[in-house]
Amino acid sequence: MSNQQNQSGDDAIIESRDQLISVFEHGAKPAADWRIGTEHEKFVYRLADKRAPSYDEPGGIRDLLKGMERFGWEPVIEGGHVIALKGDDGAVSLEPAGQFELSGAPLETIHQTCAESNRHLAQCREVGDELGLGFLGLGFWPDKTRSQLPVMPKGRYGIMRAHMPRVGSLGLDMMLRTCTIQTNLDYASEADMALKFRVSMALQPLATALFANSPFTEGKPNGFKSFRSHIWTDTDPARTGTLPFVFEDGFGYERYADYALDVPMYFVYRDGKYIDAAGHSFRDFLAGKLAVLPGEKPKLGDWKDHLSTAFPEVRMKGYLEMRGADGGRWDRICALPALWVGLLYDQVSLDAAWDLVKHWTPQDHARLRAEVPRLALQAGSPNGGTLQDLAKAVLAIADAGLARRARLNRMGDTEQGFLSPLREIAESGMTTADRLLALYAGSTDFIYETESY
Template sequence: MARDTSDTTPLTKREELIAWFAEGEKPSARFAIGTEHEKVPFYRDGNRPVPYDGDDGIRALLEGMARETGWDAIEDAGHLIGLAGQEGGAISLEPGGQFELSGAPLADVHATVAELHTHLDAAKRVAEPLGIGFLDLGMSPKWTRGETPVMPKSRYKIMAAYMPKVGALGLDMMLRTATVQVNLDFASEADMVAKMRVALALQPVATALFANSPFTDGRPNGFLSRRSEIWRDTDPARTGMLPRAFTPGFGYESYVDWLLDMPMYFVKRGETYHDVTGASFRDLMAGKLDALPGERATVSDWANHASTAFPEVRLKRFLEMRGADVGGPEMIAAQAAFWVGLLYDDAALAAAWDIAKGWSDAERECLRATVPRLGLAARIGGRPLGAVAAEALAVARSGLAARGRRDAHGQDESRHLQPLEAIVADGRSRAEARLADYEGRWQRSVEPAFTECVF
C-alpha cells in the first residue's frame, strides 16, 4: 500500500460516501490497468531476512531506488517507507519488508509488462550491491514469524496489535505473504456490479492458477496457496467472498453500508495515526469516537478506511483483484491478462458470468475453502476447477483478441495467457511443481528456492 490519502474535506452524509465511489466511473475508452506486486527480499549470503535499518537494509534499498528513479520520498515519523512516482506509480513496504510496486494506470497489458521490467531492472541494480535478492513465492518459505523483521510504519503497529484479536493468522498475512493484484476500472454502477460478481465468483480460479506458497518454516505446509488459506483466518469482518455482492439490488449503497459497520483501524490527523480499533465509521461520522471525541469524518478518513477492507475483490474507485499469489514476471503479466480479458470486453464479461451464474453462495464459499489446499483439483457445480479454469481462459483469450491491443511484434495481449494455459494443460500449478522439486532434486530442503524462485 502506498501513501495514505490526504483530503480534509468534511463528510457529513451517507450520500457523500456513495458519491465517492461513483466518482471512480470512467468511459470505457479511458479504462486503464494497474498492477501491484509484492516480493520478499532476502540476503543472498545465508538466505536471511532483510531488516529495515543498516547500510544494506530496506531503508538503504529505498534510498537507492530513489536515486535510481528520481521518485519522491514518502516518510512516516521520520522513516523512509516508500517512494511516489510522477505518473501515479509508487513503491511501498508491506509489514514484513515485502517490497511492493504499485504500478501506474496504463493502457494495456503490454505497457504494464514494460513497467514491470523497468522496475525489476532498477531494483536489481540497487539490490545486488547490497547483497539482496527477491523471492517470487507467495509466502516466505523459511523464516518464522518471529524471525521476520517489522517495518516502522505507524498504521502497521495499530494493525499488528489488533489482528490477534480477530483471527489467528493475521500477523502471518502481514509479515510473511506476497501477492499480485490487478486494478481495473468500471463505467457505471451496473458495470461495477457485473464485474465484481464475475471477479468474486472466479477469484478462486485465480487462486488455483497462481498457487505458489507451499512452504512455511522450512517445509511443506500442506497447501498449494498457504497465503490464500491465511486470509481465511485473518479477520472475518473485512475479508471473504462478499456474498452481499450477489444479492438483488447490490451496488455502491450496499458496499458503503458494509464499510460503515466494518471496524476501523485508525484515524490519521496530521502525521499522527490514532488507534480507534473496534469503532465503526458511523461513530466517526457522528463524532462519537471514544479515542477522538467530537472528531468528524473527512474524505481522507473514508478513503483510508476503504483501503482496510480486504474482500477477495475490493471496491475503491476501481476494482482490485486480490486472490493470487505472486509469481515471476510472466505470472504477473498473466494475472493482468486474465482479468483484462474477462472484464474489459462486454461479450467476454457476459460469457464469464455464464460460467459462474448458477453457483450458489454455499458453493462459492465451499470452493473458497477448498481451493487453497486442492488447487485445480477442487470442484464446483459438479465440475473440477481445472475444467472451469480452461473455460475461463478461453473466454479471457477471446476478450483480449477482441480488444486488439498489439505490441511491437504484432501480438495481442492474449500471448500473456500462455503460462496459465500451460498450467491447465499440465494440471499442475507452480506450487505443485515446487513440491515435486522439494521431494526430488531439492532433497527435502527449501534452500534451493533462494536461487531458483527469485526475480
C-alpha cells in the same frame, strides 16, 4: 497496503451519506478511459545467508529505498523515515516485514504494465546486486518464522500488529509472511461495476488456484497449495471473505458502503500520525462519537483510508481490486492483468463469464473458497469436473476478449501472449506449488535459485 495519499477534496467534512457513495460514483468512467493497475510484492533477502534484512541495518531496506532514488523516485517520509517512493511508474512501498511492493501507474495496455514491471525489477536487481540483496517471488516465506522477520517503521502497521491477534490466529502471518499480485480495473457505471464485481468474486478462487504458490511453511510442506489464501480465512472475519451480498438483487454502491461502514476501524490519520481506533465504529465517527476523537466528524479522506482497511477477495475503492493471487515469478505479474482484462474489459467475454457462474449458489462459493487453498485446480467445479476444466474454459473466454481488444505492441502482438503461463498450468494441471513440491527433497533452499527475480 496503501500509504497515506491526500487528494483534492479529502479534507471535506462528511455531512451526508451521498459523500460516502460519491467515492464509488466518481470512479465510473467511459470505456475509453479504463486503465489497468498492477501491484506486486516480493520478499527481500540477503544473498549471503538468505536472512530477511531489517530497515536500519547497513545494506537493508532503508538503503534499498535510497538506492532506488537514482531512477527518479521521490521519497515519502513518515516519522523521519523513508517508507515509500513515488514516481512516473506509480509508487514503491513496504509491507510490514519489508516485502517490497510496486503499485503501478494506471496504464492503457498490458504491454505497458508488463514493461513497467520489467523496469521496476531491473531497478531492484541493480540496487540489490550492489547491496547483496535478492528478491523472491512466492506467496509465503518458505522458511522464515515470524520471529526471524523485521518490522518496518510505519505507524499503521503498529496498530494492525496489536489488533490482529484479537480477531484471528493468522493475521500476523498475513502481515509478515505473505506476498501477492493484484490487478486494479475500472467500471463504466453502477450496473457495470456490479456485474464485474460478481464475475470477479465468483472466479477469484480460480485465480487463487492458477497462481497457487505457497506450499511451504518454515522449510516443510504445509498441506496447502496456497497457504497465503488459507491465511485470509483466519485473519479477521469482519473485513475478509467473499461477500455473499454481492450476488443479491439490488447490489450496488450503497450496499458496498453499508458493508464498509460495518467493518471495524483501524486508525485515523491526523497531523502526520496514526491514532489507534482499532475496533471502533465508523458509524460512530460519522455521528461525532468516536471515542479517540470525541466530537470530531470524519473527512472524506478518512473514509478513503477506511475503505483501504477492508480486505475482501475483491475490493472497491473507486475501482475494483482483484486480490486472490499469490506472489510469483515475473511472467505471473503480466499474466494476472491479462486474465482479468480479458474477462472484464470486453463485454462479450464479461457476459460469457457471467453465464458460467450465474447459477452458482452461496454454498458453491463457500465451498470453493474453503477447498481451493488445499486443492487448487483439483477442487471440484460447480459446473462439473474440476477447476482445471473450468480454467480451460475461462482462459478461452479471456483469450477471446484480449483478441477483440486488439491492443498491439510495436511488433504487432496482441495481449493474448501474456496468458501463456496460465494456459500451461491449466493444460498440465500443475501449479507452481505442485512443481515446487515435486522438487522438494527435505529442504526449501532450492527455491531461492528457481523463484528469484
